[in-house]
Amino acid sequence: MFRAWPCLAKIRFVVRIRRTQINNKIIRTDPVRIGIVGGTGGMGGGFALRWSRDHEILVGSRDAGRASEAAARYAEAAGAAHGTSPSISGVTNEEAASADVLVLSIPYGQIDAVCPGVLEKAGPGCTVISPIVPMKKTDTGFEFIPMADGLPPAHEAVSKHMRDPSMLVSAFHAVSEKKLEKIPREVRCDIFVCGDGKGSVDLVKGLVSEIPGLNPVYLGPGRLAYLAEMATPLLLNAMIRGGPKNPGISLS
Ligand SMILES: NC(=O)c1ccc[n+]([C@@H]2O[C@H](COP(=O)([O-])OP(=O)(O)OC[C@H]3O[C@@H](n4cnc5c(N)ncnc54)[C@H](OP(=O)(O)O)[C@@H]3O)[C@@H](O)[C@H]2O)c1
Numbered sequence: 001m002f003r004a005w006p007c008l009a010k011i012r013f014v015v016r017i018r019r020t021q022i023n024n025k026i027i028r029t030d031p032v033r034i035g036i037v038g039g040t041g042g043m044g045g046g047f048a049l050r051w052s053r054d055h056e057i058l059v060g061s062r063d064a065g066r067a068s069e070a071a072a073r074y075a076e077a078a079g080a081a082h083g084t085s086p087s088i089s090g091v092t093n094e095e096a097a098s099a100d101v102l103v104l105s106i107p108y109g110q111i112d113a114v115c116p117g118v119l120e121k122a123g124p125g126c127t128v129i130s131p132i133v134p135m136k137k138t139d140t141g142f143e144f145i146p147m148a149d150g151l152p153p154a155h156e157a158v159s160k161h162m163r164d165p166s167m168l169v170s171a172f173h174a175v176s177e178k179k180l181e182k183i184p185r186e187v188r189c190d191i192f193v194c195g196d197g198k199g200s201v202d203l204v205k206g207l208v209s210e211i212p213g214l215n216p217v218y219l220g221p222g223r224l225a226y227l228a229e230m231a232t233p234l235l236l237n238a239m240i241r242g243g244p245k246n247p248g249i250s251l252s
Contacts, residue, residue, distance in 0.1 A: 029054070031055050031056065032055050032099075033056045033057075033098075033101070034051050034055050034056070034058070034099055034101045034102075034103065035057075035098065035102045036057065036059055036103045037102060037103065037106055038110075039060045039061060039070060039071075039103075040067060040070040041106075041177075042177030043131060043180065044105040045070065045180075047103055047105065048071075049074055049077060049181055050180060050210075050211045051210070051211075052074065052075070052078040052082070052086035052088050053084065053086070053210075054210060057074070057089070058089055058098070058099055059089065059090045060093040060096030060097075061091075061092065062092070062093060064090060064092050065090075068090030070090060072090070074088050081183040081184050082184065094117060094121050096118070097122040097126070100125065100127070101126065101129065101204075101207070102118075102127070102128045102129070103129045104129065104131075108132050108135070108154055111161075112157070115158060116161055119162060122163075127197075128162065128168045129170075129171055129204055130154055130155055130170045130171075130225075131171060131173055132154035133154065133173050134146055134151065134154050135236075141233075141236075142237050146229075153226035154170070154229055155168065155223075155225030155226065159222065165222065166195070166197035168195060168196075168200070169195035169197075169200050169201055170194045170195065170228055171193045171204050171208060171216070173192065173228050174231045174232055174235060175191060184212065185212075186212040187211060187213040188214075189214065189215070190217045191215065192217055192228035193205055193216045193219065194221065194227075194228055195225075196222050201218060204216070
């Protein structure tokens, strides 16, 4: 959907906040099984390549054949970069929901079509990650759909399909797929994390910090996730109007 995103790698925003709010430590997570719904897309590939160093990955798709092809591609690239034999398999989106952590790497407009069937298959202990940005490109620029069209932010839209909304964590909105897929290169930016359940939030902060150069910054409960989601059109509008050219969001 956001193939224009690679350009985000050219911008860098420096937002001043107190250093004490930033957690620069790497929090190692025990190996988990991570399912990626829409794992054949650019972000799905980035997540698979990064996390397959330490975790088992289920690449999900509407089409199991497409998922298997993507999984084989990711396994080859990750194996070469990490010097390991990663466990990456291609499955249907519903099968991916058997994981301990499920990433909803799908376009905003597909939340209501995809989530009911997938989330009903997720176990009660499954932490769900939403990197979904409700954004569209118009003649004006990149617009935030909740403000432009009065639709709910992505976190709220996904929450409605969750048995336990406290297991939903929003993160990874302002990092480009192009930066994620360049393994093993450092990404070097901060990642806003929003959610209501401490266990799920801590797990996702750990997964963020395992990606070299990424730093998790807890922004608050899920109700505030719209602020993290809004960062993306903000950055992209600045970029297309000649904003700073260095990559990522850096809080310092
Ligand atoms: N791209 C970025 O750099 C970036 C950065 C930050 C956040 N995000 C957010 O991360 C999410 C994924 O981004 P992306 O660029 O990877 O998305 P994408 O490539 O547009 O789509 C990801 C996957 O979603 C599935 N999909 C597409 N249309 C669908 C439909 N109509 N119904 C069901 N599934 C469909 C496809 O998988 P199958 O066809 O195999 O089912 C596709 O490979 C988005 O919500 C985006 O806002 C993206």
